[in-house]
Amino acid sequence: MKREKIKILFDKKETIDEALVLGWVRTNRAQAQFGFLTVNDGSTILNLQVVYDEKLKNFEEISKFRAGMSIRVVGKIILTPNAKQPLEMHATEVEMLGDSALDYPIQPKRHSLEFLRENAHLRGRTNTFNAVFRIRSVAAMAIHTYFQQNGYLYVHTPLITCADCEGSNQMFKVTTFDLNNIPKTEDGLVDYSKDLFGKNAFITGSGQLHGETFAMAFSDIYTFGPTFRTENSNTKIHANEFWMIEPEMAFCDLEGLMDIEEEMLKFVVKYVLDNANAEIDFCDQFIEHGLKEKLNKVLNSNFVRITHKEAIDILLAAKQKWEFKPSYLDDIAKEHEKYLLDHFNGPVFVKDWPKDIKAWYMKDNDDGKTVAAVDLLVPGSGELMGGSQREENLDVLLKKMEIHHIDKDTVDWYLDTRRYGGCIHSGFGLGFERLIMYLTGVDNIRDTIPFPRTPKNCDF
Amino acid sequence: MKREKIKILFDKKETIDEALVLGWVRTNRAQAQFGFLTVNDGSTILNLQVVYDEKLKNFEEISKFRAGMSIRVVGKIILTPNAKQPLEMHATEVEMLGDSALDYPIQPKRHSLEFLRENAHLRGRTNTFNAVFRIRSVAAMAIHTYFQQNGYLYVHTPLITCADCEGSNQMFKVTTFDLNNIPKTEDGLVDYSKDLFGKNAFITGSGQLHGETFAMAFSDIYTFGPTFRTENSNTKIHANEFWMIEPEMAFCDLEGLMDIEEEMLKFVVKYVLDNANAEIDFCDQFIEHGLKEKLNKVLNSNFVRITHKEAIDILLAAKQKWEFKPSYLDDIAKEHEKYLLDHFNGPVFVKDWPKDIKAWYMKDNDDGKTVAAVDLLVPGSGELMGGSQREENLDVLLKKMEIHHIDKDTVDWYLDTRRYGGCIHSGFGLGFERLIMYLTGVDNIRDTIPFPRTPKNCDF
Numbered sequence: 001m002k003r004e005k006i007k008i009l010f011d012k013k014e015t016i017d018e019a020l021v022l023g024w025v026r027t028n029r030a031q032a033q034f035g036f037l038t039v040n041d042g043s044t045i046l047n048l049q050v051v052y053d054e055k056l057k058n059f060e061e062i063s064k065f066r067a068g069m070s071i072r073v074v075g076k077i078i079l080t081p082n083a084k085q086p087l088e089m090h091a092t093e094v095e096m097l098g099d100s101a102l103d104y105p106i107q108p109k110r111h112s113l114e115f116l117r118e119n120a121h122l123r124g125r126t127n128t129f130n131a132v133f134r135i136r137s138v139a140a141m142a143i144h145t146y147f148q149q150n151g152y153l154y155v156h157t158p159l160i161t162c163a164d165c166e167g168s169n170q171m172f173k174v175t176t177f178d179l180n181n182i183p184k185t186e187d188g189l190v191d192y193s194k195d196l197f198g199k200n201a202f203i204t205g206s207g208q209l210h211g212e213t214f215a216m217a218f219s220d221i222y223t224f225g226p227t228f229r230t231e232n233s234n235t236k237i238h239a240n241e242f243w244m245i246e247p248e249m250a251f252c253d254l255e256g257l258m259d260i261e262e263e264m265l266k267f268v269v270k271y272v273l274d275n276a277n278a279e280i281d282f283c284d285q286f287i288e289h290g291l292k293e294k295l296n297k298v299l300n301s302n303f304v305r306i307t308h309k310e311a312i313d314i315l316l317a318a319k320q321k322w323e324f325k326p327s328y329l330d331d332i333a334k335e336h337e338k339y340l341l342d343h344f345n346g347p348v349f350v351k352d353w354p355k356d357i358k359a360w361y362m363k364d365n366d367d368g369k370t371v372a373a374v375d376l377l378v379p380g381s382g383e384l385m386g387g388s389q390r391e392e393n394l395d396v397l398l399k400k401m402e403i404h405h406i407d408k409d410t411v412d413w414y415l416d417t418r419r420y421g422g423c424i425h426s427g428f429g430l431g432f433e434r435l436i437m438y439l440t441g442v443d444n445i446r447d448t449i450p451f452p453r454t455p456k457n458c459d460f
Numbered sequence: 461m462k463r464e465k466i467k468i469l470f471d472k473k474e475t476i477d478e479a480l481v482l483g484w485v486r487t488n489r490a491q492a493q494f495g496f497l498t499v500n501d502g503s504t505i506l507n508l509q510v511v512y513d514e515k516l517k518n519f520e521e522i523s524k525f526r527a528g529m530s531i532r533v534v535g536k537i538i539l540t541p542n543a544k545q546p547l548e549m550h551a552t553e554v555e556m557l558g559d560s561a562l563d564y565p566i567q568p569k570r571h572s573l574e575f576l577r578e579n580a581h582l583r584g585r586t587n588t589f590n591a592v593f594r595i596r597s598v599a600a601m602a603i604h605t606y607f608q609q610n611g612y613l614y615v616h617t618p619l620i621t622c623a624d625c626e627g628s629n630q631m632f633k634v635t636t637f638d639l640n641n642i643p644k645t646e647d648g649l650v651d652y653s654k655d656l657f658g659k660n661a662f663i664t665g666s667g668q669l670h671g672e673t674f675a676m677a678f679s680d681i682y683t684f685g686p687t688f689r690t691e692n693s694n695t696k697i698h699a700n701e702f703w704m705i706e707p708e709m710a711f712c713d714l715e716g717l718m719d720i721e722e723e724m725l726k727f728v729v730k731y732v733l734d735n736a737n738a739e740i741d742f743c744d745q746f747i748e749h750g751l752k753e754k755l756n757k758v759l760n761s762n763f764v765r766i767t768h769k770e771a772i773d774i775l776l777a778a779k780q781k782w783e784f785k786p787s788y789l790d791d792i793a794k795e796h797e798k799y800l801l802d803h804f805n806g807p808v809f810v811k812d813w814p815k816d817i818k819a820w821y822m823k824d825n826d827d828g829k830t831v832a833a834v835d836l837l838v839p840g841s842g843e844l845m846g847g848s849q850r851e852e853n854l855d856v857l858l859k860k861m862e863i864h865h866i867d868k869d870t871v872d873w874y875l876d877t878r879r880y881g882g883c884i885h886s887g888f889g890l891g892f893e894r895l896i897m898y899l900t901g902v903d904n905i906r907d908t909i910p911f912p913r914t915p916k917n918c919d920f
Contacts (some may be wrong), residue, residue: 144604275788453657458657458658
């Protein structure tokens with residue numbers, strides 16, 4: 001007999017005379033002559049209610065089944081339109097496959113998120129993480145689907161890199177050396193020539209530069225992979241290892257970039273609502289009240305586009321006391337983001353940022369003061385994506401690199417994109433965990449990634 | 461005017477009165493009154509032939525356009541059923557967007573693969589790498605599509621890990637320390653407590669153990685991410701950074717595992733043939749003659765399933781001189797793989813391997829001598845996937861760990877999968893670059909990954 005996944009049973013909503021289900025016991029309510037097992041197999045957040053009764057030869061044994069056990073159930077699927085759940089199973093066979101020791105940490109009660117982080121290897125068995133990680137998986141597929149449908153090339157940019165262009169103090173060092181016994185040169189310094197790559201190597205914080213070289217061959221490309229930062233900060237939105245999506249588009253200016261960001265976000269939201277509806281319902285009910293309304297509203301909104309200057313104008317005109325005074329020369333603080341989002345009651349692109357606070361590869365605007373950069377702010381989460389038109393003029397770029405103290409020799413290959421067939425091009429970065437927080441309402445990045453890596457925290 | 465991608469023009473094969481194309485010049489054949497540009501925009505391996513003539517006001521200028529320049533072309537798309545290519549463009553406007561310096565390395569001639577590796581940032585602009593990286597992108601989407609359609613959860617297992625279970629000598633060390641100034645304890649040893657994670661950290665060689673914990677919550681999961689090995693070997697099939705797919709299935713035994721591997725491979729091959737047909741045609745013509753036939757044959761074959769013992773029986777009975785004598789206790793060499801593939805004239809699963817040469821987590825068979833492991837061999841490439849049923853019995857597993865000198869304390873969390881609701885389960889690993897070699901005919905792993913990392917080679 002072929003196994004039926006619980007998700008398929010709920011999708012089909014059909015009577016089945018004999019079905020086989022394999023999964024794990026969530027609860028067991030045993031009474032004198034019958035009992036109810038709730039069974040989850042991880043295919044959906046929905047549990048299957050299994051009714052068993054004393055006609056089963058191992059009724060006594062089943063009555064004692066505990067949370068966490070893996071079981072095999074055969075029975076009839078019955079539609080129950082008047083009950084809380086649309087269907088249930090009347091069991092003809094129930095068998096334990098794997099026992100669950102008495103000290104099973106995930107009991108049928110509410111556990112704190114802190115406790116579940118300490119049991120990250122088991123937390124997928126709770127409703128919350130069943131929902132969050134299913135949405136994460138569906139959202140990843142949404143992103144691939146959007147870009148592939150639109151002809152983008154998925155590029156695996158390298159994780160290990162020797163191009164120290166982002167400042168090595170932000171990057172982890174990678175080595176094959178025994179740290180207790182590092183080979184030294186005559187000068188007493190580390191002899192990197194003896195390491196596997198023959199030089200100082202890092203794990204990357206971004207695939208953008210490599211991505212740009214591919215955009216100059218394939219027009220539209222995207223990366224989707226892990227990135228790393230050594231930041232020693234314990235906040236709800238920082239992790240040392242996280243996943244990023246970095247699209248780069250040739251022949252695309254800042255306005256085109258915003259079009260793509262908006263279209264992509266709407267596509268992903270719609271895909272998740274369509275393909276993880278039970279999980280979104282759960283998050284709406286238990287994690288962020290109004291989540292579903294928030295997401296549906298985004299689908300139907302036109303994202304506002306304002307300049308950084310216009311944003312500051314609005315903030316300065318606001319009748320509000322600021323912790324950080326809005327400034328035409330400075331970044332926008334969390335409180336400012338929130339005000340702008342309330343003001344426009346929907347997602348806002350803020351573009352044309354002061355050049356001094358933005359990265360060296362961003363395109364200088366004609367005003368000499370700003371760059372063609374854009375941040376997308378979304379209700380509930382603030383900044384979700386950051387992107388820019390890239391400086392395609394080699395001479396201007398070289399000057400900017402000098403100002404930002406970027407060693408041009410280490411990225412000479414990158415500069416070739418401006419020497420040979422360069423063109424107007426743009427790209428953005430989307431932190432995948434930030435997106436999952438937005439899609440689920442979860443407010444701590446540690447609860448959006450299976451095994452989070454944060455300072456002093458690298459268990460499992 | 462909206463840009464038309466060249467792939468769409470070739471897919472549609474329709475006359476268009478006025479189309480806008482943006483791309484890069486591949487060749488320019490200028491004659492006295494007219495000329496031909498071949499233009500590629502990276503959306504397909506196919507080039508668009510653009511015909512221009514002296515009626516264009518900048519005809520002289522266009523005549524001098526060089527390989528590598530980015531250009532903007534407006535013109536009429538004309539069907540040319542009797543020509544080599546099904547359509548061409550008659551230009552009404554041709555404009556240079558980005559110049560290409562005279563020393564542009566990618567000239568319209570055959571370059572060696574070695575030369576192109578040294579220009580990895582430009583090689584996507586050649587036919588070969590246009591085809592290979594497009595197939596890579598399409599194959600990645602095929603894998604996601606297969607698993608998501610079948611209800612698998614995509615899991616991002618951690619890259620940074622402190623669980624030293626695979627032997628740290630195979631793993632890169634990761635640190636935030638300045639290697640010239642490492643904090644020491646009173647004993648003069650590295651003081652890992654001062655590092656970001658407070659302990660010795662690595663980048664991972666496999667997500668399997670983490671994946672298994674998720675399979676015990678979600679039934680069917682897969683990973684798809686980068687993995688790392690410090691192996692100091694310069695061969696055509698080893699890289700220090702590569703991408704792996706590692707599915708894990710609860711309630712799945714070895715036979716079920718083989719069913720999934722076979723179904724998945726056929727799905728991926730079919731998807732690539734359907735979605736990258738022009739690129740496969742190119743590889744068939746210029747990289748591996750007979751590639752397309754090989755791939756189509758796999759679609760229609762039933763994969764043979766034999767035991768390791770049966771394989772050795774066949775090899776010993778063969779009228780052939782071996783460099784390595786086949787042994788019931790040993791691995792199967794490349795020459796043996798080749799013989800078996802010829803013998804069966806199609807893909808072969810070899811299962812039930814001698815336990816001493818296989819990993820500690822594989823399920824002991826009842827014979828006491830073998831484990832429920834399986835390798836899939838495919839014509840042209842040899843071993844493509846390796847998997848096993850996992851030992852789900854905690855006591856047996858603990859004994860195996862002792863024999864293999866695995867420190868059980870570092871993976872105690874993993875052992876919980878056997879303490880709480882364990883079940884029969886299986887998984888496999890598929891090296892993504894190995895798959896790309898198989899799908900394209902490319903015989904060096906360095907030519908299947910955008911920026912390869914091999915010993916002494918970490919440029920870009």
